[in-house]
Amino acid sequence: MKVLGKISDTGIRPEQEKLIREVLNECVGIFIVASPGHAQGTAQETIQFLLNNCFSGENINIEKVQGRDQDEFDRSFLNSLRNDPDIVVLDEIKGNQELKAMTDSALSGHQVLTTVSSASAFSVFKRLETLGVDRELLGNPHFINGILYQIPVDKLTPENSITFDEYQKRPEAKQKVIDCVNEIFMPDEIANIRFRKSDENRFSNETFLIAEYLKVTPKLREMIANNKFD
Numbered sequence: 001m002k003v004l005g006k007i008s009d010t011g012i013r014p015e016q017e018k019l020i021r022e023v024l025n026e027c028v029g030i031f032i033v034a035s036p037g038h039a040q041g042t043a044q045e046t047i048q049f050l051l052n053n054c055f056s057g058e059n060i061n062i063e064k065v066q067g068r069d070q071d072e073f074d075r076s077f078l079n080s081l082r083n084d085p086d087i088v089v090l091d092e093i094k095g096n097q098e099l100k101a102m103t104d105s106a107l108s109g110h111q112v113l114t115t116v117s118s119a120s121a122f123s124v125f126k127r128l129e130t131l132g133v134d135r136e137l138l139g140n141p142h143f144i145n146g147i148l149y150q151i152p153v154d155k156l157t158p159e160n161s162i163t164f165d166e167y168q169k170r171p172e173a174k175q176k177v178i179d180c181v182n183e184i185f186m187p188d189e190i191a192n193i194r195f196r197k198s199d200e201n202r203f204s205n206e207t208f209l210i211a212e213y214l215k216v217t218p219k220l221r222e223m224i225a226n227n228k229f230d
Contacts, residue, residue: 007053010046011150011211017054019215020146024054027086029145030106034118039152040092042209043115046150047089050113055087064089070097077101081108090114099131106143121149121214125224139225147214154196155206161194 007017024031033050035043051062063080065088067073074097080088081104088105090098092115105112118124124147125138137143154160164181167173181190 007049009209010049010148011209012148012213013211016148016211016213019213020050020148021054023146023215024050024111026145027111028106028109029142030102030112030114031146032114032116032124032144032148034116034121034124034147034149036119036151037117039150040115040117042150042152043092046148047113047115051087051089060087061085062087062089065101066091073097073101077104081105081110085110087111087113092117093128093131096132099128099133103133103137103143107140109142118149121147121212124149135227136225139221139223141218141221144216146216149212149214150209152207153210155208156194156196157206160197160206162197164190164193164195167195 012020023029031050033043033046061083063083063085065073065077065080067076088101088110090102090105090112093099093102094117098114102112102114116124116127118127124144128138129135162170168178181193185193
């Protein structure tokens with residue numbers, strides 16, 4: 001799991017941080033940290049970082065709902081709600097019990113932080129719909145209010161990467177990639193582009209996070225509720 005010491009470690013840029021703080025301090029709705037499945041540990045760490053660093057006010061009552069099986073999870077959830085928390089923190093939404101806890105918490109006026117495995121920020125909606133959330137609820141203004149999507153990216157160094165010129169000489173080089181680079185970038189920019197030397201050790205320890213933030217606006221909610229978003 002990546003140790004997150006400062007906001008930039010989460011992949012969040014300064015302009016994103018301002019928007020995220022605003023949403024988190026609205027004190028309502030569901031804030032989701034999404035990531036590919038292999039990066040769920042980092043998503044959980046990011047939630048803890050946000051709890052520690054992005055909420056204003058004192059004496060915020062935070063309840064974490066966890067359980068190794070359904071009965072233990074249900075007991076943890078009921079005990080949490082009895083304490084009337086300001087924030088409910090849930091493990092990854094993977095099935096009915098987490099989904100019900102997320103929905104019940106949000107619709108009863110609690111703020112929820114949780115994680116979802118997803119291919120992108122926008123595909124979170126389709127992922128939740130597949131798990132059983134209907135589109136009308138996805139468009140509810142008291143439901144999802146923000147999505148932070150993180151993806152770990154290999155850190156390229158002179159030792160584990162090659163230049164564009166070197167890439168073009170490789171038998172497996174893709175012409176579409178070559179054409180795209182030549183079309184988009186200027187010659188001085190191309191000189192700084194690096195490619196992974198090989199696919200061996202694809203998920204190394206030398207990684208950093210890239211973050212995409214999606215604020216769920218009234219217009220987006222309307223599109224989702226009216227089945228105009230896929």
